[in-house]
Amino acid sequence: MASLTYLVLQNGSVYQGQGFGAQAPLASELKQGLKTYAHTGEVVFNTAMSGYYEVLTDPSYTGQIVAMTYPHMGNYGTDFAWNESGPEGDRPDRKVKAAGFVVRSLYRGPVPEGRDTLDNYLLKNKIPGVSEIDTRKLTLELRSQGSLMGLVLRPAETDKGLSQDELKTVSAYLAAYPSMVGANLIADVGSPTALSELPSELARTEHPALALSQTDTNSVPKGLNVALYDCGAKANIIRELSAFGCKVSVYPSTAGAQDILAGGHDGVLVSNGPGDPAVLTHQIAAIKGLIGKIPLTGICLGHQLISLALGAQTYKMKFGHHGINHPVRDELSKKVFVTSQNHGFAVKEEQLPTDVKVWFRNANDQSIEGIISESRKIYTAQFHPESAPGPYDSLWIFGAFLRGMKKA
Amino acid sequence: MPARKDIKKILIIGSGPIVIGQACEFDYSGNQAVRALKEEGYQVVLVNPNPATIMTTPGTADAIYLDPLEVNYLEQIIKIEKPDAVLPTMGGQTALNLTLDLHKAGILEKYGVEILGANIRAIELAEDRGLFKEVVASIGLNSAHSVLAHSVAEGMIFARENGLPLIIRPSFTLGGRGGSIASRWEDVEAYILRALEESPIHQTLIEESLLGWKEFEMEVMRDKADNAVIVCSIENVDPMGVHTGDSITVAPIQTLSDIEYQNMRTASIEILRKIGVDCGGSNVQFAVNPVDGRMIVIEMNPRVSRSSALASKATGFPIARCSAKLAVGYTLDEIINDITGKTVSCFEPSLDYVAVKVPRFEMEKFPRGYAELGTQMKSVGESLSIGRTFNEALNKAIRACEFGFSGLEDFAEVDEDTLELMLSTRHPRRIFGAYTALKRRGYGALTAISKKTGFDPWFLHNFWEQIELEQELTLHGGTKPLGSLLLMKAKRMGFADKRIAKLCGTNPAAIEAERNQLDIHASYHFVDTCSGEFEASTPYFYGTYGEINEALPMEGDGVIILASGPNRIGQGLEFDTCCTLSSMAYRKIGVKSVMVNSNPETVSTDFNVSDRLYIEPLTVEDVKELMLREGIKDVVVQLGGQTPLNMSEELEAWGAKIVGTPVLAIRAAEDRKLFSELITKLGLNQPPNRTIASLDNIQQMANEVGYPVLIRPSFVLGGRAMAIVYDDAELKDFLIRQKGLECSPERPILVDKFLEDAFEYDVDALCDTKNVYVAGIMQHIEAAGIHSGDSACVFPAYKSNPRIERQMLEATAKIAREIGVHGFLNIQFAVKDELLYVLEVNPRASRTVPFISKATGVNMVDAAVKSWRGQNLAKQGLIDSNKSGLDGVGLGSCITGWAVKEAVFSFDRFREVDPILGPEMKSTGEAIGLGASFGEAFSKAQAATGTILPIAGTAFITVNKHDRLAALPIVKNLVDLGFRISATKGTAEFLFKQGVFAEVVLKVHEGRPHIIDHMEHNRIDLIINTPLGRYTQRDDDYIRIEAVRRRIPYTTTISAAVAAVEGIRYLKGGEVTPRLLPSGTF
Ligand SMILES: Nc1ncnc2c1ncn2[C@@H]1O[C@H](COP(=O)(O)OP(=O)(O)O)[C@@H](O)[C@H]1O
């Protein structure tokens, strides 16, 4: 049953709401200086009006508490078929990647047969949620102050609320909590081992209806052998590759260039993933070893890592892009399409090598949304062409990736 | 790509008069289009015979024509103006169909006019239900199983195969006109026939039934570079089978998973692509099977629509404005979003609130028409409310709709049988039924109720949360304070104080007092298109409770304008236009304007019109809350019709400053008793009358006054519950029909002697407490007894007595000064036997203000605003004592030759309703005709309403005994004009005796072939019918019903018949002449 629960930010802001899902911790239960995957993280807002389940299970949200700007959540329940976590081998079961879920209003009514309620789903996955939060105020705060660390917790005295002591504990705890800048989180996501066979739920033979109506699918090479460099890949990336008829081999993020090159693949896709790309030195080095030797494609974190390997720099955005309504312009065709986005870091244009061009740009803030180099066979997207959640408008980019891999 | 340089002048076609299914949303879209195009440097020519619109206000377009939307007029206008292009997508189905006609007649080609915004092929593919299905199938999407029938026989074959129920939807009609749901075999043939008749191309779709499926709408924009966005997704709370215009709807979609939503999104865009909509907005409708999720495409509209206006207001994304820009060559990424000033228009709006639309029905006016809703739209207006949750928004929207509820409530008094009926039929109040059933039967009944009503469990569960709170409040009771927790919870549910008070058994004032004490007040959020991701620069607000307040007081002098709420019969576009004009006038002189309205269709809720816009219910409580935040005291109540006027006393008592005419003066005019005293005091005449404060002695009073009497309640508009009664028996009948009629010392009822056969006049005036400007005296074409809103009227008065006109002037000035009017004044006079009577005085802007302002070239609203800000009417140059012959009195004159206003009805929506007119208003809109002669103006006004006067053929005459003599010259004129005459037996005998030969036509009960048979065979071209026994016995109603159905021009009064003859005489003269609207001093 709902109980008084709080979201506390590192700047001292306190939001009061009602708990759902797993019970939030008490201040006394917090362990200072330790990274956790539940209840504490960087608070980001997401403006998607649908797709909460995909958001929750997206590995890129590892280490983040997600606040949804749309007020009603849980409306249509949860369904494992929508799960966005990629193959995770024998990792401890952590299907929900976000550390906490902050909403204005939680739906507690009946859901269609075969689905679970959001409340129950979070409970099962040990992730605390908090509803009845003024998410508008929270969003405006994050917009003006930038992303902040935060924590979902419950008070020791349920009828009184948080005490000054508790707040003091929390503030010390948050101050000592590892920051997102410099956070290496990919050790905790993605497949821990190489896989040459995919779990059946990730194999798909069809694309969403009409999603590729404007793409000349005949010109997309069939049967390519693609290496997925898994830094916390979303399931739908794999599903889309497999729908394009690719044979996908998964490499853990600990793999090096030689491991991947030895596989004899047609190309590599560096996946999305959580955290600050700049600290992922092993992966950057690995990608450096791949450039020029094999066609390289990347999505989100993958795009950032490839850019870093090319000598570019990344920066932390004020509050990032988290939503499914961002317009992106293809600088080659000048066409604009609506994309699904989830990133807090972005690539700076200045240090990009001259033989690498900006392929995509955000039509609102003009930030880089993808790079291309035909000579080096590099093709990347900062946004999520695999959607889930979000529009299918940029699904064609998988075709462009695959064509790039096959080009002589 | 920048705007096109190869076109200079663009013609925009408006949607004409307001009818059900095509209302002021097209003034909003047209107005946005005009402004967007002018911004780009184009010259804009506008045609729209609707005088009430903002778009036809001088100064909007470069050239404005108020001529009928008919091919012959348009051809003349194109000849004169030589536009390079026409933009047909802003004026609804009317503009689209007219453009198709112009194209088919080869006129566009002949004059080299290009079509912008939609191509002919796209319009045909989308509007032709058969072609559309082929497109849908070619993409691989599903439509309902159906046949496209061109004859009844063809339709019946399918009907037998498919079985019942069947959905019948004609091609190329708007608002589902002519459509029906056939669930009994005996109806099928008739329904198919009707649909074929309504379709301009004689084609109808007959479809398998998807009744009970979930219904969704997508508002899509697409540009020529194939960029596309979904502006808004809408879910209907009412399932399939209730027209989306009649459904309670919510934005965004609530109950679809992301995958389902994205599939629908992709399908909508693909449909636009295949249809070829490549520079504008469209609306695509879907049905989804609640059990297996199967998705079916219902239809698409390749133009801006009612739902696009709704979507624009619900999201802050101006669809019409963007569509206009796309039409002249821009792409979506080149158009900056007005609200954020940062994002481009291919950024899909994201909402962090819920927007709910509630339709408004006029169930009392067309009782028979509302037995059940269906595929044909019947609502006359709608309210939009925004809240942070569905319940909050829904409760606000229901209360904003002003039909007597402060939110979603249960009907405690409804018995189980009625309740079952409400659940299992498409009842206009079904949502209340569902709520009642859930509250009565408990949570366990949720699934059963969902199955019966087709309401998704999501909605019902939300209702349940409200029910739980209601029970908590009821349990708590009203004897002790609620406390901040419970009170805040109730306010966050969207409950009005009134509702909370009712639930706890206390009075609203107590709740308000506790709120004040606990400092629980509404806070306001921006409607910003982006869920707070970017800073908003356009202050468009909605209210909620317990959250951050973003509406900080403005700097400088400001005023609050209360608009008129949802459209209803008697209070519509005209009032909204006055509000918009006042906002513009205030801003011109540097006063900040704050608009408050709940009507999403209108220009006043365009967030560019005012300095600030609040989309909030127009109730005293909601208005007080926002005034508190704004810190503005001045409030304008004269322009939004009766809704704001009725709030003035309470607002003033609370501390607001009513702009212009003081509250006491308003009361003096509104209260029938005080008003009688005033008239007597001024030495004027009023029909003999009695005021009653209780229904007990109504019969006695009626007899004292003498039958016939007119019964009029106070504080109403549009003649609600007003009736003419001829004897005691009829009075009894009336009292039974009007069960629940309020009659109290606060709301007295007036029993008036009914003036038979009197002429009626309308006067609109301004007064600055001293000077009086009389804009004009309009003469009604129908006699007194037909509501002023329903009567055609002519300006200047036609053949009226100058002495009487002068008396009216004098009386107007006297009344205005005596009451102490500061601002608007409208008076209705009647003249009988050369004697002047005052029928009523309205201390507010009237329905005719936009009409008279245009005809005189003087913007009355602008003048009123200036006088409120200290510039009296004399200083404004409006007072000319020489011209008026009266000291301190000015008089407007018609600068357009003759101007005729004609009322427009939506009777064709309500099959069984007698289109007879009376003192209760029934029209939904109005049209104007301008001309050098009365006949010209009248014929144009008629054409603009869609009834083209015939120039030859047969006139059918059936008039009551009393009118026969008066009809004689009319009939003789018709004979001279070459008409054949037919008549019913009595009338024919009379005419024969007077030397006119008329063919005798039988009434229906007299045998066959009867009048209906004649009408069916197109053998009647004009009907002159004055009902027998006046307004009471309506044994000939079927004639008028049939005339409406077949669009045969008919008149029900002698004076209208005279006017028709004048009009016919003009039309016989040959070619039509469009008239450019002069701008006067606008
Ligand atoms: N096959 C059907 N079964 C049940 N209801 C239908 C069917 N087709 C349409 N409707 C209902 O009729 C309404 C009007 O149909 P629509 O094609 O949208 O006409 P309009 O052009 O008037 O909007 C829809 O909103 C829907 O509720």
Ligand SMILES: Nc1ncnc2c1ncn2[C@@H]1O[C@H](COP(=O)(O)OP(=O)(O)O)[C@@H](O)[C@H]1O
């Ligand atoms: N005493 C009367 N005799 C004849 N007709 C009347 C009389 N009083 C009112 N009417 C008619 O009834 C109509 C509506 O009455 P009115 O008082 O103007 O109502 P509303 O407030 O709705 O405008 C008038 O336009 C007029 O035609």
Ligand SMILES: [Mg+2]
């Ligand atoms: Mg429709």
Ligand SMILES: [Mg+2]
């Ligand atoms: Mg009146």
